[in-house]
Amino acid sequence: MLRDVADLYNRNIINILLICLILVVPITFFNYAAIVYIINLNTLEYANIPALALWVLNFTILFPPFFLIAKMDRTEQEVNLKQILSFFIMKFGFVAAITIVFFAIGMFGSVLLFIPSLIAVLIILLFPLYADRESIKDAMQGVWEIIKREHIFLFIDVLIIVSLNVLVWSGSLYLLGGFENNTLVFIVLRALINSLIFPVVYFYLTFKYRKDFA
Numbered sequence: 001m002l003r004d005v006a007d008l009y010n011r012n013i014i015n016i017l018l019i020c021l022i023l024v025v026p027i028t029f030f031n032y033a034a035i036v037y038i039i040n041l042n043t044l045e046y047a048n049i050p051a052l053a054l055w056v057l058n059f060t061i062l063f064p065p066f067f068l069i070a071k072m073d074r075t076e077q078e079v080n081l082k083q084i085l086s087f088f089i090m091k092f093g094f095v096a097a098i099t100i101v102f103f104a105i106g107m108f109g110s111v112l113l114f115i116p117s118l119i120a121v122l123i124i125l126l127f128p129l130y131a132d133r134e135s136i137k138d139a140m141q142g143v144w145e146i147i148k149r150e151h152i153f154l155f156i157d158v159l160i161i162v163s164l165n166v167l168v169w170s171g172s173l174y175l176l177g178g179f180e181n182n183t184l185v186f187i188v189l190r191a192l193i194n195s196l197i198f199p200v201v202y203f204y205l206t207f208k209y210r211k212d213f214a
Helices: 002-039 048-060 063-074 081-112 114-130 136-176 183-209
Strands: none
Touching: 002 048, 002 063, 002 081, 002 183, 048 081, 048 114, 063 081, 063 114, 063 183, 081 114, 081 136, 114 136, 114 183, 136 183
C-alpha cells in the first residue's frame, strides 16, 4: 500500500505540490485561524464543538482533489490540475454538508449512545472517497458497503491517522520549544504539516478502500 503511495508521488509530485500550495496551505491557515478565534471568544459556550467541527471539515473538504489524483493515476488518465481544482469546487458543498450533518449526529450520539457517534466518524472519514458519485444516495451506499466489510480495520486506521497527527505535531512543537513563537507561527506550522501528512493519508485510504478502480 505504501509502495503504491510512493509510486503515485513519483509520477505526480508537481501536481501534488501545487494542490498543497493552492488549497491545503491557505484553507488550513484560514480554518486554524478561525479555530483560534472561536476558542478565544469569551461569549461563546462550548467553543470546543465548533472548533472541532472546523478541524474535521479541514480534513474532509481537502480530500476530493487528492482522491481524484489517485483515481486518474490508477485509471491511466492524464492528471490535469485545472480538472482537479474544478472537481474541488464542485464537490466542496457536497462534502462539507455531509460532514456537518454527520458531525452533528456524532455529537448528539455521544450524549445517548456511542454507536451512532462511531458510525458517524466512519461516514465522515469515508464519504469523500465517493465524491465522484453523482448522488448522495450512491455515495452513501458505497460508504456503507465499506463499513460493513472493513469496520475493524477502519477503526484501526482512524487510530493510526490520529496518532500520526499527534506524533508529528508533538515532535514539531518540541523542536520549536527553544524559540520564541506566537499563534501565527503555530498556524503556519500546522498548514505545512497538513501539506505533508494529508496527501499520504488520502492516497492510502483511496488505494485501500476504493478497490473498484484499483
